[in-house]
Amino acid sequence: MKILYSKIVIIIFCIFSSIHIKAQSTVNLTNCLPYSSDRSGNTPCGNPNSSELKILRINVHYFLRNNGTGNFTETGDNNGGTLTGYDFSRDVLEWINGHAAWNSTQNIPAMNTIPTPPKNYQYVLDAVYFHRDNSHFNFNFSSSTYNTYKENPDHVMQVLLTDVQGQTSVAGYASSLGHTSTTKYTKLANVYSQYVAHAQNPNAEYGWTMHSVGGSFQHELGHLLGLSHTVRYNNGPPCPYSPSCDDGCNDTVSAYDMLNTYNATHHPACGWNQGNQPGCSNNVMDYAGANALSPCQIDIIHCGLGGGLKQYRVCDAVINDKTICHFGYPQIAYYGNKVTIEACGNNPTPTLHDNEQANIYFSNEVEFHGGFEVRGEATFEVFHVAACPS
Numbered sequence: 571m572k573i574l575y576s577k578i579v580i581i582i583f584c585i586f587s588s589i590h591i592k593a594q595s596t597v598n599l600t601n602c603l604p605y606s607s608d609r610s611g612n613t614p615c616g617n618p619n620s621s622e623l624k625i626l627r628i629n630v631h632y633f634l635r636n637n638g639t640g641n642f643t644e645t646g647d648n649n650g651g652t653l654t655g656y657d658f659s660r661d662v663l664e665w666i667n668g669h670a671a672w673n674s675t676q677n678i679p680a681m682n683t684i685p686t687p688p689k690n691y692q693y694v695l696d697a698v699y700f701h702r703d704n705s706h707f708n709f710n711f712s713s714s715t716y717n718t719y720k721e722n723p724d725h726v727m728q729v730l731l732t733d734v735q736g737q738t739s740v741a742g743y744a745s746s747l748g749h750t751s752t753t754k755y756t757k758l759a760n761v762y763s764q765y766v767a768h769a770q771n772p773n774a775e776y777g778w779t780m781h782s783v784g785g786s787f788q789h790e791l792g793h794l795l796g797l798s799h800t801v802r803y804n805n806g807p808p809c810p811y812s813p814s815c816d817d818g819c820n821d822t823v824s825a826y827d828m829l830n831t832y833n834a835t836h837h838p839a840c841g842w843n844q845g846n847q848p849g850c851s852n853n854v855m856d857y858a859g860a861n862a863l864s865p866c867q868i869d870i871i872h873c874g875l876g877g878g879l880k881q882y883r884v885c886d887a888v889i890n891d892k893t894i895c896h897f898g899y900p901q902i903a904y905y906g907n908k909v910t911i912e913a914c915g916n917n918p919t920p921t922l923h924d925n926e927q928a929n930i931y932f933s934n935e936v937e938f939h940g941g942f943e944v945r946g947e948a949t950f951e952v953f954h955v956a957a958c959p960s
């Protein structure tokens with residue numbers, strides 16, 4: 571497809587529509603208050619506006635060996651297939667946005683009446699990077715990979731995809747829960763190895779990969795937004811039956827409460843795909859790969875995104891005007907109040923080609939000056955997002 575515009579002004583083209591809101595929960599937020607501060611660390615946000623859709627920016631970094639093996643590439647899956655790292659990132663984003671668009675009733679305690687409000691947050695894929703570097707190929711808990719390769723870290727949460735030799739189970743680490751931190755990254759292990767293992771299994775479906783990878787993404791991003799595990803310590807082991815092992819939300823039942831109040835016959839941390847079993851947690855913040863978040867958990871997320879984490883939101887990126895004279899990977903998302911697309915300096919006509927993707931997020935208008943070309947399989951989309959309330 572080729573598009574040539576002389577001057578076209580787009581005023582409103584709204585894609586992100588709000589999700590219907592149920593009645594506000596009446597859960598006591600006292601336990602959430604330690605999270606409810608802005609970057610100065612001392613202004614409680616009180617009642618977070620959890621009915622406002624909040625959209626935040628994440629990027630994806632693929633780590634490959636020096637010789638170019640071990641992960642997705644710019645042009646394929648490194649396993650004989652044509653699925654690129656860009657494609658895979660888009661698929662995972664679609665999965666996690668799909669799951670952030672609905673909520674499940676919590677499975678524990680049995681027959682509970684805890685509300686199931688909408689989550690009201692979504693993610694935008696900001697950019698995708700590929701790094702050929704043996705020294706950062708393997709998973710570890712060091713921050714050096716983040717420090718070496720972070721891109722725009724004050725405005726974009728970073729997802730780092732590394733590997734562990736010989737393993738195919740996806741595992742992850744999140745850098746911080748704090749709402750005043752600007753060190754927001756998650757390092758995931760074995761995403762690619764899991765993809766390859768499924769690709770080599772004639773009975774496996776791509777959806778399996780999406781479930782394990784997407785479930786891991788949303789869990790680790792949940793940590794970055796301020797959430798703790800509900801029935802496990804944050805470093806993983808199931809909580810002992812002690813009131814001190816708790817996530818700070820009084821609407822997510824603890825292992826201690828399950829035993830002492832609800833007469834549980836087994837521990838609620840049941841593991842992957844067990845969230846639908848009686849007495850097992852189906853919370854996003856356990857290891858079941860399930861999709862439930864409580865009202866308090868949702869409020870914690872919105873406290874953060876309405877306060878100290880506001881700068882990660884798309885609405886914070888569409889306040890100033892932006893002129894774009896070059897499109898193309900690794901960048902996918904572009905932001906501005908008034909976005910002007912034009913040739914500038916010695917740059918030729920802005921052009922998208924091959925399978926490139928450019929998404930414009932604007933709060934006021936998009937204006938095209940002169941030529942702009944979209945070639946081959948490239949896609950170009952424009953989304954209206956209102957600027958953050960001040």
Ligand SMILES: [Zn+2]
Binds near residue numbers: 790
């Ligand atoms: Zn976790």
